[in-house]
Amino acid sequence: MSRIENYNEEQKLYLLYCIRGVVDTVEEERHHHHHAPKKMLSDSSTAVRLGDDVLQNWKLIGCGGFGAVYRAKQKDWRFDVAIKMLHTNDSERLWKEAKNMARASSNFVLRVFGVYQGFGPNVTTDERVGIVIEFMKRGTLESLLNDLAGPPPWPLAFRLAHQLALGMNFLHTMVPPLLHQDLKPSNVLLDDDLNAKLADFGLSRVTNSILTVETDSRSEKTTGDQEGTIAFIPPEAFQRPYEPLRSFDIYSYGIVLWSILTGKKTIFSLVVLRVPLGDRPPSHEVDCSGVSDLVKLMERCWDGDPDKRPSFRVSSHQVVFAHVSDCLKVTNGVFSRHELVIHNAVHQVLSKLDPVNGFNLTPLSNEEKANFVDNHRAYIIQKVSMAMAITEELGNMVHPETYSQIQAKATNHDKIRVLYSTILHSGGVNVKAAFYDGLETHEPNLLKRMSSNSSP
Incomplete structure (x- = not known):
């Protein structure tokens, strides 16, 4: 077991936060995993189930605190799919995520094909379960920003901002509404032409505390996945008890906008203490030429008062409130002014991502x-x-x-x-x-x- 003296400042702060009230949630989760009967996903007669007999050419394409994502070819369909599997065989969590994603069927939400049940690419002794989802060749928004080492061309940045707003508005207007609760660049996937789709609905639920700390028994450290998530959490969520509302996702969207417009990662250091005190990513790092409307929207989205944040789309009963604004109105206005040159912007980025040197x-x-x-x-x-x-x-x-x-x-x-x-x-x-x-x-x-x- 690691000694606290060996922790860095971020890990000490995270541990302090756990002690202040979230650690009991961990104990509940541990109790659930140890005592709840294991159920496979076969209890759903409506799900399309895929096994090892129809999947081939497995390849690991991603790994995080949640588990692993593989790419494989579905032999009957003749195209590639992605299979998300947890480190633990938590079929309940996977099934809930699959149902949430299936409910949210939209052009701006990752498509779910069914559920996987089998022994995996490494042929383990125990069966594993997973979600079979659309394979997105271009990876995540996070990887795009890393590859570009800066923001995308403005027309593409504006389209990404608008498509994310469309996807989030779709979730929030469902009956009942679905909150994402984990919106961040690594949970935004891109298709061949860099269109954005929302992914990873593992936290899409209403809880008393938004942070569920999963202890890694091998290292007792905060994982990169947790560090990535915590930077997108609004200040009110650090209080207990807390029931997530739509304003939670609005705050996260504002931080994602900052990442898109600057091409940078948010800083995790001291976020637990600084965010409730009003600290936000530096707006001055955005090149404001031509994007002032989005910068203003970004700053409204991360307002410390949840009631002052905009909605993705203003409903009829909100029109009477002067401070309520509409994210989609802003993003649509900005993108529509640049829509005619979007293909040039995409071509510019793809040329950088896929140099044709050596290709004949x-x-x-x-x-x-x-x-x-x-x-x-x-x-x-x-x-x-x-x-x-x-x-x-x-x-x-x-x-x-x-x-x-x-x-x-x-x-x-x-x-x-x-x-x-x-x-x-x-x-x-x-x-x-x-x-x-x-x-x-x-x-x-x-x-x-x-x-x-x-x-x-």
Whole structure:
């Protein structure tokens, strides 16, 4: 057992906080685990259950205080899924999280496919349980900010802020409302195009104390997962008793906004003592040019008075209160002013994340290039962000009248649609091959992704 003298300041403060009233929750949890009968997830007849027979190519992709996350291929579905499993075989907690996520079916919430029951990739002697969820190739918002070593381009930052507000509003307007209670960058996952989805509903419940301290018997330290969580907890939650309200998630959202706009991590040191006294992340570290509306929203979200924080969406009975504002109104307004250039911002980030140095496409004949352009029409229309640059590459193949039509369109989607409905429709193999070459020049990462997806 480690001696207290060997703890650093953060660990001593965390221990002090535990002694002040949360440690009894730990004892309750221990009692529950030791004395409650073990139940597997098979008691739910409505859940899709997946076992070892349909999962292959397991790969560990994440690990934390909660447990581990694996990537595996579902043989029947022919695509990859993620399986989240706890260190302890706590089927009740996993099943509750699965039900919460299944209830919150939305474009901005991670999709749940079912539950896993089996022996895992290491073939243990005891069966294990897990949640089978959507696999998000781009990882977490936290990993994105780390990889960029700073904030994303503003259009992408604004879209992330808006999508998180949409997801949280969806949870808060459910009947009954669902509180996330663990909103932080590591619990925001990103798809191929860096769209955000909420994940990890392990704390989605109403409790008397928001912090459940899980003691690691191997180290008796606060884990990185706990340190990451505590920085997003509002000051009122450090008092006991405490019943979480929507304002809890609003506060966390404000801290997440700061992380998005600065690209930095919040500081855990002394947070237990400093947050109740009014300390917050430094707003001056945000480059306020063009983002003043979001900075003001961020500061309102982390107001020390829960009643003064905004809602994600103002309800009809709140309109009478002058101080009540609407997160979605602000985020939608900011993002809508930059929506036309979002594809350029995403392309910029993906180019940095996926450098194409050393990547060589298999040489194709003109006929093969033409077939590729035809077969990927829908994906190209949806994803291309450099439509005018590719059009310029086509030169005299584009009639001046067609060029004017393309130039007049507001979005890359519509510009590419014009190309497909005109010269790519009637121009023949050589025009389509030239279009493919334009993709190779201006959209190498996109072409790489399409080529990879086309591979058997």
